[in-house]
Amino acid sequence: MSIEVGILGYGNVGRGVEYAFGQNPDMHLAAVFTRRDPATVSVETAGVAVVSTEDIAAWTDKIDVLILCGGSATDLPKQTPQFTALFNTVDSFDTHANIPAHFAAVDAVARQAGKISVISCGWDPGMFSLARFYGDAVLPAGKSYTFWGKGISQGHSDAIRRIEGVLDARQYTVPVAEALAAVQRGECPELTTAQKHERECFVVAKPGADLEKIRESIVTMPNYFADYHTTVHFITEEELLRDHGEFPHGGAVIRSGVTGKDGEHRHTVEYKLTLDSNPEFTGSILLACARAAVRMQQEGQSGCRTLLDIPPVYLSARSREQLLKEFV
Amino acid sequence: MSIEVGILGYGNVGRGVEYAFGQNPDMHLAAVFTRRDPATVSVETAGVAVVSTEDIAAWTDKIDVLILCGGSATDLPKQTPQFTALFNTVDSFDTHANIPAHFAAVDAVARQAGKISVISCGWDPGMFSLARFYGDAVLPAGKSYTFWGKGISQGHSDAIRRIEGVLDARQYTVPVAEALAAVQRGECPELTTAQKHERECFVVAKPGADLEKIRESIVTMPNYFADYHTTVHFITEEELLRDHGEFPHGGAVIRSGVTGKDGEHRHTVEYKLTLDSNPEFTGSILLACARAAVRMQQEGQSGCRTLLDIPPVYLSARSREQLLKEFV
Numbered sequence: 099m100s101i102e103v104g105i106l107g108y109g110n111v112g113r114g115v116e117y118a119f120g121q122n123p124d125m126h127l128a129a130v131f132t133r134r135d136p137a138t139v140s141v142e143t144a145g146v147a148v149v150s151t152e153d154i155a156a157w158t159d160k161i162d163v164l165i166l167c168g169g170s171a172t173d174l175p176k177q178t179p180q181f182t183a184l185f186n187t188v189d190s191f192d193t194h195a196n197i198p199a200h201f202a203a204v205d206a207v208a209r210q211a212g213k214i215s216v217i218s219c220g221w222d223p224g225m226f227s228l229a230r231f232y233g234d235a236v237l238p239a240g241k242s243y244t245f246w247g248k249g250i251s252q253g254h255s256d257a258i259r260r261i262e263g264v265l266d267a268r269q270y271t272v273p274v275a276e277a278l279a280a281v282q283r284g285e286c287p288e289l290t291t292a293q294k295h296e297r298e299c300f301v302v303a304k305p306g307a308d309l310e311k312i313r314e315s316i317v318t319m320p321n322y323f324a325d326y327h328t329t330v331h332f333i334t335e336e337e338l339l340r341d342h343g344e345f346p347h348g349g350a351v352i353r354s355g356v357t358g359k360d361g362e363h364r365h366t367v368e369y370k371l372t373l374d375s376n377p378e379f380t381g382s383i384l385l386a387c388a389r390a391a392v393r394m395q396q397e398g399q400s401g402c403r404t405l406l407d408i409p410p411v412y413l414s415a416r417s418r419e420q421l422l423k424e425f426v
Numbered sequence: 427m428s429i430e431v432g433i434l435g436y437g438n439v440g441r442g443v444e445y446a447f448g449q450n451p452d453m454h455l456a457a458v459f460t461r462r463d464p465a466t467v468s469v470e471t472a473g474v475a476v477v478s479t480e481d482i483a484a485w486t487d488k489i490d491v492l493i494l495c496g497g498s499a500t501d502l503p504k505q506t507p508q509f510t511a512l513f514n515t516v517d518s519f520d521t522h523a524n525i526p527a528h529f530a531a532v533d534a535v536a537r538q539a540g541k542i543s544v545i546s547c548g549w550d551p552g553m554f555s556l557a558r559f560y561g562d563a564v565l566p567a568g569k570s571y572t573f574w575g576k577g578i579s580q581g582h583s584d585a586i587r588r589i590e591g592v593l594d595a596r597q598y599t600v601p602v603a604e605a606l607a608a609v610q611r612g613e614c615p616e617l618t619t620a621q622k623h624e625r626e627c628f629v630v631a632k633p634g635a636d637l638e639k640i641r642e643s644i645v646t647m648p649n650y651f652a653d654y655h656t657t658v659h660f661i662t663e664e665e666l667l668r669d670h671g672e673f674p675h676g677g678a679v680i681r682s683g684v685t686g687k688d689g690e691h692r693h694t695v696e697y698k699l700t701l702d703s704n705p706e707f708t709g710s711i712l713l714a715c716a717r718a719a720v721r722m723q724q725e726g727q728s729g730c731r732t733l734l735d736i737p738p739v740y741l742s743a744r745s746r747e748q749l750l751k752e753f754v
Contacts, residue, residue, distance in 0.1 A: 117686055121566040142687065198750045218754055225564065225695075227754040228738065234753065235741040236553065236711045238449040284700075344691075357710055358445050359470065363672075363702035367553075370698070372612075374691035382685055383564045404754050406738045410556065413563040422526045425562065426546055426555040426732050 100126040101392050103385070104157060104185070106177065107167035108132055108139055110345065111190065114381025115165050116142055122385055124415045128161050158184050163388045165189075167381075175200060182207045182215045186391045188384050190220040197223065197404075205402035214395040216403045219387040220380040221371055222246070224405055226351050229369035231406050233353025237365055240355020241286045245278055245294055247271035249347025249376060257322045258299055261315045263307030266335065268342040270298040273349070274327075284354045284364045292325040299330045302338050347376040386413040428454040429720050431713070432485060432513070434505065435495035436460055436467055438673065439518065442709025443493050444470055450713055452743045456489050486512050491716045493517075495709075503528060510535045510543045514719045516712050518548040525551065525732075533730035542723040544731045547715040548708040549699055550574070552733055554679050557697035559734050561681025565693055568683020569614045573606055573622055575599035577675025577704060585650045586627055589643045591635030594663065596670040598626040601677070602655075612682045612692045620653040627658045630666050675704040714741040 101124060105112050108130050119127050129147040132139050136148040149157070154164075164185040166177050170193045178189045182204055191200050197218055208215045218224060222244070230242055251271045258267035277294050280287050299316055303309055313330045317323055333341075350370040357363050373379045387405070390412035394403070411421060429452060433440050436458050447455050457475040460467050464476040477485070482492075492513040494505050498521045506517045510532055519528050525546055536543045546552060550572070558570055579599045586595035605622050608615050627644055631637055641658045645651055661669075678698040685691050701707045715733070718740035722731065739749060 114685070121685075194754075197754050198747070201750055223754045225560065228560065230753045231738050231742065231749065232553065232556065234744075235714050235738070236707070238710075238743070357442070357449075357703060357706035363706050365702060365707050366698075366700040368696070368698040368700075370694075370696040372694040372696075374693060375685060378685035378691055379564070379693050382566075386563050404750070406749055406754060409737050410559055410563070410734045414559065415566070416562070419526070421559065421734055422529055422732070425558045426522075426525050426551045426734060 100124055101163065101389060102126055102128045102161045103388055104129045104131055104154075104161040104164045105167055106131040106151065106154075106164055106181065107173065108141065109167060110377035111380055111384070112165075112167035113142070114375070114378035115167060115384050116381070117378055118382040118385040119143070121382070122389070122415060125385060125389060129157060131157075131164075154181070155184060162186060162392045163188060165384050165388055167384075175203070178215060178217065179203045179207045182213050183211050184213075186213050186388075186395050187215040188219055188388045188391055189215070189217050190224070190380055190384060191218050192220060192223055194223065201402050201404070208401045212395075212400045214391045214399060214401065214403060216387045216391045216405070216408065218404050219384050221347075221373070221376075221383065222349065224380075224383055225371065226349070226369070228405050229351035229367075230353075233351065233355070233367045233369075237353055237355025237357070237367065239357070239361060240353055240365075243281045243289070243294070243352045243354075244349065245273040245281075245352070246349040247273050247295065247347065249349070249373070250342075250345055254297065254299075254322055257319060258301060258316055261312055263304050263312050265302040265304050266338055267299060267301045268338065270300075272296050272298055278350070281352050281354065282366065282368065284366050286354050290325075296327040297323055297329070299328065300333050300338060300342055301330060302335045303332055344374065345376040346374055348372045389413060389415065428452055429491065429717060430454055430456045430489045431716055432457045432459055432482075432489040432492045433495055434459040434479065434482070434492055434509065435501065436469065437495060438705035439708055439712070440493075440495035441470070442703070442706040443495060443712050444709070445706055446710040446713040447471070449710070450717070450743060453713060453717060457485060459485075459492075482509070483512060490514065490720045491516060493712050493716055495712075498524075503531070506543060506545065507531045507535045510541050511539050512541075514541050514716075514723050515543040516547055516716045516719055517543070517545050518552070518708055518712060519546050520548060520551055522551065529730050529732070536729050540723075540728045542719045542727060542729065542731060544715040544719045544733070544736065546732050547712050549675075549701070549704075549711065550677065552708075552711055553699065554677070554697070556733050557679035557695075558681075561679065561683070561695045561697075565681055565683025565685070565695065567685070567689060568681055568693075571609045571617070571622070571680045571682075572677065573601040573609075573680070574677040575601050575623060575675070577677070577701070578670075578673055582625065582627075582650055585647060586629060586644055589640055591632050591640050592629055593632050594630040594666055596628045596666065598628075600624050600626055606678070609680050609682065610694065610696065612694050614682050618653075624655040625651055625657070627656065628661050628666060628670055629658060630663045631660055672702065673704040674702055676700045717741060717743065
């Protein structure tokens with residue numbers, strides 16, 4: 099019997115989850131819930147109901163888990179507690195500083211409702227959380243580094259778009275090659291986020307706009323760009339669509355630690371992602387976590403979880419026998 | 427209250443576990459058990475009992491977990507079931523083909539005795555098992571590769587030492603650079619183990635030995651070398667001790683998979699280890715797994731486990747609060 103799944107929010111991540119069903123035949127997409135008029139939303143998969151979020155309560159017996167694909171700024175802090183009262187839920191909440199508060203809010207509802215909610219299921223937080231965790235657990239004496247990119251940062255792209263004279267923009271976060279190499283060599287340098295990353299901007303200006311003024315506005319923007327080595331390229335709208343229409347991303351978590359009588363032996367653990375599509379990889383992780391959420395709840399567990407709490411086997415459709423034989 | 431730990435078998439891995447206690451203050455080494463005359467074994471840590479394996483049954487109330495540091499060929503298949511009848515146990519059983527049988531044998535004893543045994547806790551099997559598992563779980567449509575090295579293979583070094591005229595030898599397993607690069611680029615080539623690795627041998631010959639005959643015996647040896655590109659260097663005993671006295675190792679697990687409507691987006695996940703000391707890194711993992719074993723058994727669980735079964739948080743001494751705040 100397949101696991102019945104709902105998706106709430108049909109943007110890039112929601113579509114990424116939808117595509118992942120093709121690779122997870124034990125899971126079945128039953129419905130997409132939307133705050134828009136359902137008649138205006140057309141999903142890729144045949145036979146999937148498109149339902150107004152207002153009618154979601156009628157689906158408590160029809161789906162085993164709801165995957166929340168909204169944003170971390172305003173959607174998820176409200177939605178995840180709200181819908182965990184009715185369903186097992188999974189989200190990709192990614193505002194790192196607010197994870198403990200989000201966890202506490204969701205945990206209270208989940209325990210009360212007898213549901214499982216797995217939060218922060220993406221690649222960072224998510225797979226990178228696991229990499230940071232395992233690196234520290236097996237090498238307690240050491241230093242960890244997280245590098246992001248090369249990839250598009252939505253927040254930084256938006257910040258550029260708000261500048262006067264800008265029509266559209268894409269911002270790539272790029273690891274500083276020398277910083278990355280020093281960490282990979284186990285040199286354990288002290289590095290700020292700005293020393294680890296540089297920013298490359300592709301900007302489409304409005305006709306007649308002052309390019310030098312736009313460039314200056316970008317590179318001096320506090321928090322976003324001022325502390326970073328920032329490069330600005332002006333391109334045409336056609337070039338933007340042709341060369342920067344996808345959502346690549348990636349990065350690396352590197353743990354460098356020592357063992358031995360006097361810490362004389364050094365070890366480096368590197369977990370590296372190179373992603374053609376940030377939202378589709380995130381969607382694939384969300385679906386694996388949805389499987390785990392249902393299994394845990396069916397065992398009688400309740401409460402909030404992160405990937406650090408989940409026995410790995412719960413994430414996979416494979417049998418324990420196959421895992422022991424082919425993966426251990 | 428610290429977790430009381432025993433080590434059975436005081437070779438390179440046993441000493442690696444011993445060193446790891448300095449970085450894990452919640453764990454305490456209570457005793458080293460040995461099949462040798464305890465009077466002939468001197469351990470590094472002050473105040474640790476050295477006890478004959480024959481007297482181990484007297485320690486059931488004094489230690490919470492026993493870490494088995496014997497070999498996979500003959501020691502562990504016997505020892506892990508035997509001592510799991512008395513203690514929670516952890517081993518680094520690494521004969522991949524026999525893991526299901528070893529698991530079954532240990533599981534039966536553990537359930538009967540109400541103990542937890544975590545088997546195959548090293549880096550392969552162990553951390554590489556996790557990397558293979560998670561890569562497949564989040565990218566079900568794809569292909570996985572395991573590369574070993576550059577590092578010393580004990581089995582291959584031993585095979586060379588058995589050749590007539592050889593005084594001592596070290597064999598390094600080295601990933602084939604072009605094969606590794608093709609996999610990292612996401613090209614998903616079909617590769618045998620021999621196409622992924624080459625073998626570099628450092629040999630000390632006995633005085634007057636026929637070097638060409640030794641070289642020929644190595645490169646034509648079935649299973650071990652015949653299928654591989656193998657290089658043989660003859661060196662002096664001094665050079666061997668000076669340049670090849672350590673146990674470096676490492677390798678990489680790479681998952682290359684696709685997502686999207688038609689699998690049009692490719693993703694590469696790489697987990698890479700560079701280790702100065704294979705036995706010390708293995709010892710550090712064993713100690714983290716020992717912590718998890720005790721916690722699971724204290725919860726009332728029993729049976730055999732691998733790293734794929736363990737909720738990550740059980741491996742770490744850190745609090746859930748700190749993990750949520752700093753690692754997720």
